[in-house]
Each structure stands twice: as C-alpha cells, then as structure tokens.
Amino acid sequence: MTKFDYKNMWVYIEHDGTTISTVSLELLCEARKLCDVTGDKLVAVAVDGLPEAELAKIRATGIDQMMVVHGTGYERYNNDAYTNLFTVLCQKYNPSAVFVGGTTNGRDFAPRFAARLNTGCTSDAIEVVYNPESGDIEFIEPAVGGKMMAVITVPVLRPQVGTIRPGTFKYEPVGEKAEIEVIHETVDFDPALIRTKLLKFIPEEDDGAVNLAAEEVVVCLGNGLSGSDKLGKYQELADLLGGKLGCTRPVFDRGILPFKQMIGQSGVVVKPKLLVSFGVSGAINHTAGMKDAGTIIAVNSDPDAAIFGVADYGIVGDMDTVCDMMIEALKARQ
Amino acid sequence: MLKILVCVKQVPDVNLVKIDPVTGSLIRDGVPAIMNPLDGSALEAAVRIKETYGGEITAITMGPDNAAAVLRECISVGASQAILCSDYAFKDADTLSTSYVIGKAAKMFGEYDLIICGKETLDGATGQMGSQLAERFGATMVSSTSLIMEVNEEMGTVIAERELEGGVEVLEAQMPALFTVEKTNYQPRIPNFKGWKFARTAPITKLTADTIEGLDRNKIGAPGSGTIVPRTYPPEKAEGGMILDEGSVEKNVAKVMEILADKGLV
Numbered sequence: 001m002t003k004f005d006y007k008n009m010w011v012y013i014e015h016d017g018t019t020i021s022t023v024s025l026e027l028l029c030e031a032r033k034l035c036d037v038t039g040d041k042l043v044a045v046a047v048d049g050l051p052e053a054e055l056a057k058i059r060a061t062g063i064d065q066m067m068v069v070h071g072t073g074y075e076r077y078n079n080d081a082y083t084n085l086f087t088v089l090c091q092k093y094n095p096s097a098v099f100v101g102g103t104t105n106g107r108d109f110a111p112r113f114a115a116r117l118n119t120g121c122t123s124d125a126i127e128v129v130y131n132p133e134s135g136d137i138e139f140i141e142p143a144v145g146g147k148m149m150a151v152i153t154v155p156v157l158r159p160q161v162g163t164i165r166p167g168t169f170k171y172e173p174v175g176e177k178a179e180i181e182v183i184h185e186t187v188d189f190d191p192a193l194i195r196t197k198l199l200k201f202i203p204e205e206d207d208g209a210v211n212l213a214a215e216e217v218v219v220c221l222g223n224g225l226s227g228s229d230k231l232g233k234y235q236e237l238a239d240l241l242g243g244k245l246g247c248t249r250p251v252f253d254r255g256i257l258p259f260k261q262m263i264g265q266s267g268v269v270v271k272p273k274l275l276v277s278f279g280v281s282g283a284i285n286h287t288a289g290m291k292d293a294g295t296i297i298a299v300n301s302d303p304d305a306a307i308f309g310v311a312d313y314g315i316v317g318d319m320d321t322v323c324d325m326m327i328e329a330l331k332a333r334q
Numbered sequence: 335m336l337k338i339l340v341c342v343k344q345v346p347d348v349n350l351v352k353i354d355p356v357t358g359s360l361i362r363d364g365v366p367a368i369m370n371p372l373d374g375s376a377l378e379a380a381v382r383i384k385e386t387y388g389g390e391i392t393a394i395t396m397g398p399d400n401a402a403a404v405l406r407e408c409i410s411v412g413a414s415q416a417i418l419c420s421d422y423a424f425k426d427a428d429t430l431s432t433s434y435v436i437g438k439a440a441k442m443f444g445e446y447d448l449i450i451c452g453k454e455t456l457d458g459a460t461g462q463m464g465s466q467l468a469e470r471f472g473a474t475m476v477s478s479t480s481l482i483m484e485v486n487e488e489m490g491t492v493i494a495e496r497e498l499e500g501g502v503e504v505l506e507a508q509m510p511a512l513f514t515v516e517k518t519n520y521q522p523r524i525p526n527f528k529g530w531k532f533a534r535t536a537p538i539t540k541l542t543a544d545t546i547e548g549l550d551r552n553k554i555g556a557p558g559s560g561t562i563v564p565r566t567y568p569p570e571k572a573e574g575g576m577i578l579d580e581g582s583v584e585k586n587v588a589k590v591m592e593i594l595a596d597k598g599l600v
Contacts, residue, residue: 079468079475104498108477109460115430115469120560123460142359142569144457145348150566157560195474195511199493200504217599223349241600250349252517253371259518266459274599284569295597296575297590311575313590318585325587330600333591 004135006096006158008065009035010023010088012086012110013046013058017075020046020054023101025164028061030128030169031099034137037130040096041065045089047074060173064069065085065181073189077093077105078196079112081189086113088187095159097137099128102163121161124265126168126288145249146285154310165288167269210244210261217243218272220290222307223250224279224300224319233323234278240330246270248286259316264289276326279317282307299323336389336487338407339446340380341436341467342373344401345457352422353568369404372452374522375515380450381523383411387485389447390414394440396424396432402538410525410533415443421542424556429462431558437470439546448485448492449473449512464514474511480518 011028014021028044035042041064048070049060067089073081082105090098090113100110102124114121125139136153139162143150154160186245204211212218219238225231231245238245245261252262263270264286275293279300280286287310290296298311299322308314315322340377343368352361364431369377380391392407395401397417405416419439454461461477469476476494480502484493492511496503496516506558525533543549552558578586594600 053466079465079477083469104478107461108465108475111429111460111465112469112475114560115433115466118430118560120428120430121460121462123462131421138564143459143566144346144351146352146354146569147348147351148360148566149569150563152561152563155562156363156562195508196476197506198503199506201501202504203501253349255521259516266454271391276401295594295599297594306569308577312575313593314577315574315583315590316577317586322583322587325584326591329587329591330353333595333600 001094002118003096003156003158006040008043008093009038009097010043010045010095010099012098012100012106012157014103014106015046015050015054017049018054019044020049020050021101021103021166022171023103023106023164025057025061025171026166026169027099027101027164028058028063029172029174029243030164032062032174033129034128034130035064037132043067043095045069048162057173059176059180062174062177063180065183067183067185070184070186071188073191073194076198078194079109080194080196081114082109083112084189085187087116089185090117090159096163097160100161100163102165104178110161110163117159119157119159119161121163122152122154123163123328124165125152125162126165126265128164132163137162141322142284142288143152146265146283149284165265168288210243212244212261212263212270214247215244216272216277217241217274218246218263218270218290218293219243219248220248220275220277221251221257222248222278222280225251225256226320228256230320233320233327237276237323237327237330240327241274243272243274248280277307277311278323280307281305282310336383336387336448336485337446338380338383338389339375339376339449340391340393341442341449341451341463342377342393342395342404342408343370343397343455344397344404345370345455346366348456355568367400367403369407370452370455372454372515372517373404374452375517375520375548376450377408377411377413378520378522379513379515383442383482384412384483387487388569389438389535390415392417392440392443392446394436395419396435405538406533406536407525409536410529411523412529416536416538417443418498418538418540419546420540423543423551426556426559428561429460429466430560431554433463433466433470434553434558435546435549436467438549442547445510446471447487447509448582449510451512451514453478453514453516461514465513468512471510471512474507474509476505476507476511477514477515479513480516482513485522554567554591
C-alpha cells in the first residue's frame, strides 16, 4: 500500500458522556475544509453515549460519516484502551489522517497509537494546509519558543496523526449533509488490562486559584520584568483595574508566577476585555493565547518588539515607570 | 530495589536564541546549551523517589558528544549510571525514531520500574516523547504528572497526581510506569560541591548505532522518522495598532488612560 491508498480524514470526538470537548468541534470545521480540497470523507469518531443535542453539533459541521464506537473500557479516558482503539480502527479502515484535539488526554494517547502504528505524529499545530503536490498535510507549528514557524509533514507513512491546539480554529458549522453514513464498531478492551485506576478527581474550582480564562482584565508580565521584587506594583495596578496578573513562559520559568497564570499556546488562553502587557516580546506562543483580547495595551522599551504588532495601543518606555504612572492616574480618578 | 530511568535532553536556551530574519533559521552561535528545564524536574522527581524509597537511577540521553554535560548533571544529584546515545546516524530523528533508540539502548541495562521524563522540551515542545517511550517500554502512561505521591514496590503500584484542564486526577498506576512531569512540585535542586566534583569525572557509557544491540538501521535517524520539517520561516509580524507618540511617556500614559476611559474600561 502506498500513502495514496489511505483515504478519509478522521476527527476524534473527545467527550465526557454529556458534552463534547470544544476543540473536537473546532477540528471538524477545519478538517471539513481540507476534505473539500482533497475529496476525502470527513469522519467523526466518537465513543457511544452522546446525547442527541451534542450529536447534532457534530452533524452540523458537514461530516460525511459518523463512526460510533461501542465496547468495554471507554467509560473513563485511559491511555491503554484509547491507544488500542485507534490502533485497531486505523488498521481496519486505513484513514489518511487522524486529528486529535490537543487536550492533556488527546496528547496522552495520540503519539502512542501513532508509534504503535509506526507512523508520524505532529503536535500542537496552529494551521493545517493540504499540499496537492506531495499529497501531504502541512502541519504548521510554532517552534523554539515561538521564534520561528516550522512546517511539519508525514511524507511517507500513514495515517498522518496530528494534535491541534484548542482554540486555534473556530466552530463555524457549514451545515448538515443530506446523507450521513453511520458506522457502528465494537472494539472491546478488557477493563482488567487498564493499568490506571482513578482514585479521586479534584475539580479546579476547589483550590481557589486564579482562573485567568474567565477574567475581564489581565495585566501580563513578560521577561522584561527585572525581578519578583517588582511584582507588587503590577499587582496593585491589576487590583486597581479590577483584574489579575498573568505572565509569559520566561516569567513562569523564572519561578515568579505559577503555571496557571502563564498565558499562551501551552498555557492559559485568555480573552479579557482589556489586557495590559508589560515587557512582553510578543513571541507567537504567547500571542496565540491573548490575541483575541478586546483591547490590548503593550508597554515595551524596544520599539521593534513583536508585541506591538498585536497591540491596539503601544507605549515605548520603561515598564516600571509606565506602571507607576498608570497607578497614579488610576488613583487620581478614584 | 526500584529501578528508575530518567530521560533527559540538552537544548539551546531558547530565550537567548535569535532567528535569522531572512532565512528563518536558528542562530545558535554563543547560545548556551542547557538541560531541558522540565527534564530537570523529572530528575528531581527521580531523586526524591530514591531518597524516600531507595533505588537506582539511570539517566539517558541522545545527542552529540557534548550532551554528556546533562548526564553529568544527573550524576551530580544521584544518578548512578549514565547512557549517552551518540552517532551521526541518529541525526534528524523525530520522536518516533528517538524513542526507538532510547528504548533499545536503555533495555540493554535491564528493566525499569519507573521511567520519568519532562512533559515537553523547550525547543521542539512536541510533548510526544513520553507517550512514545511508554510504547517502547510497554509501560503504563501517566502524562502531566504534578506529583508522584506514593510508590508501593510490593504491590507494584504508584499513586500520582495528574494535571488536567478542569482539575487534578489522582491515579493509581501499575508499574512499569512512565511519568511525564510538570514543574509544579519539582523545582530542580542545585547539586552540592561533592556531587558536582564526583560527576565531573564519573564514567558515562557511550553507545552508537553499532553498539546498541539489535538496532534496526531503518528505524533510526532521518529514515526512521515519521515526520520531516520541509521548511521553517519567521513568524509574520502582525500589522498592529498604534504606537502612541504624544511627545513624552507621561503624555502617552495619559493618552492611554483617556482611551481606556472612553471605552469604559476604567
């Protein structure tokens, strides 16, 4: 078999029995566009148990085929059963591509079934483009901390497995097709072979930590921050604006703020009404997580900083000085 | 006795890397090579397990000869064995072929109860190595581990916390198990002088494509890779908004405050 014998693009529908993970729906919409170009069928692969309203959201994306998986071992996500499931299904149907949402669980099993199938896996793409010359999908991913973009392909092997960062594509359903083929597959995985046991789940809300994704105002600190001794003034500014502090990866790496406050592609994606950014260079890994903010103000001493490209208004200047001035101005307004 | 394998990688300190604006390629000159930060957390997790339960730590890496430096870091805090897989034939390997080589090389020195990796690297950041190594070792997979709470050697189980989008899972995993760790609870320690001095001259086992037993040449380096990188380019600079130029920083700040007030944001 050559790569051209592999047909159709699959999207793994991640769900908890009640709701579909948003990234799966986003992926269906993007994969629809690819299939329109390649002529492949768009197939949604979901473990059975979704309510009708959720299934309707899948159909609305214009899928050609719905594969419903039955069997034991899938009630709770686990690496063992899901790795086996996609290995078995891919061996039977030979899809050209399998897209998996880049959630923690998606990234947990996608590379493993790719390795088991001995095929290529790419991760965290922010763009997917079909190259008609090679017949390959080009997965475009930020690399080296977002300082460059890398085009990654699976040139020989199939399926092309890729995880896609949540929030990258939009859920813009093109409408349900008149005919959708429904396939039922039963792949039993012996629950005794599942090597992890869930002892407890602690929902995030319980720990009282900052949930930046829900904030309306965010003050974001970049590597221009000289040290944690300066954190106080930015906290004060955030308080005055009624918001919370966020940061970029270097600030997290320096141990100044926790991971939950790291904004970007591999951290939190924020969409506040106002984001004020201090000392942030503007690498794409970071901007991917904040570019959809309503109003973005950027402060940086380097007039060529990339952050000014995504900002609505920029101030070139020393971040600490500007912060002090803003605090003063806000206090004066009160 | 617990056998622990720690997988580490030497990476360029990307915070210091510059990109050639024309060719889009990396300018690595003068950029220090460091241990991938999350691999430091993996090492820390391994050392803490050894301190609590006893055991033996083996560290492994693949890279050029000077990647031995990251293995010496591992030795300086308690790894007793270090394996460097280094061969021109491993060049341009993706995670599929790298995991194959690491798996084959590590297995020459026995089996492992626990395999610990960083969640992802600073440079490639695919986060795929852990999952693919778990496949090579036939191990239970636990990704995004924030804490390894308890190791029960007799029962062959490990209790660990795993960070998910909506909360934290507490899992009991059967050994052999592979964990990819988050930085959350594993700030790497600084080696003491004695450890550092010892590591400087400690032996490192170097393996090549010829000396790794049973290596299939078709599965290593570029030929063994599932993915390729046909090209790279600098990220497009966004159009951007307005850089305020009111004459002074004070006036620019005043202008911003005015704009925010107009928008009802302050």
